Amino acid sequence: MRIGELASQAGVSVRSLRYYEEQGLLSSTRSASGQRRYTDKEVERVRFIQRLYAAGLSSRTIAEVLPCVESPSEKTSDEAFERLVQERERIDRHMRELGRAREALDLLIDANRAHRGLTACVSPV
Amino acid sequence: MRIGELASQAGVSVRSLRYYEEQGLLSSTRSASGQRRYTDKEVERVRFIQRLYAAGLSSRTIAEVLPCVESPSEKTSDEAFERLVQERERIDRHMRELGRAREALDLLIDANRAHRGLTACVSPV
């Protein structure tokens, strides 16, 4: 498939796909005229990349751990694997931090509800 | 206290404090010579602001919900309260997304471990 179709199937912009390639996250074959061609499995790969971006990994970090994704069947470099574990822990910490923020907001929400109409105080959604 | 001390007590840079003031998140009284003066309670306020930043809120959003923080005792605007609830939900969604990413990384980690030295496969830390 061409880049436009991959973009729409994976839910990202064409610009982003070219950027991913520039960053070494995605590769493509080229047609005779120089247009990028992709196979179906690239769709999943792009979605996975997006997931890592959403988890806060940078392009460089994603590039570092990609060997572990592409060929978990062979012994990937210690650095790549170490990075993978580090990022997992970073996500863990981030989640705990978010949990604390959510807790703080919950307190605020309750405090404010108590001084508003007292509507739907403890009513579950 | 002056800005430098607030910065060190709250664990942020002087630059950040001036930025917060510029964004309407923090206020200060001024000495005769124009230097900013803060009270002790600003320390907590700055820490709280940091927590919201860490949770992914923007300056503008923080400014919107701050009325709920300062005076939960009086009926704050519907918009501010609504925003508070929205942000809580956004954090929730973000946490779930992070959870999925962590899960994906866990699968990768296991797959890679299986093809490495097979060291410490299931050993707890």
Added chain:
DNA sequence: CTCGCGTCTGACGTCAATGTCAGGGTCCAG
């Protein structure tokens, strides 16, 4: 008084992922 550190304002630099535009080829349906 002065030395050195803190503070002031204002402005430009940064970084990363992406938007956007220009100027030019490609491809296919009609």
Added chain:
DNA sequence: CTGGACCCTGACATTGACGTCAGACGCGAG
């Protein structure tokens, strides 16, 4: 074979929360 939709490269623009620097003033110790 032509028009419109798609693609190419290259480059500049954007956004947000700061970093950093310049030039000037404030302040307390010695």
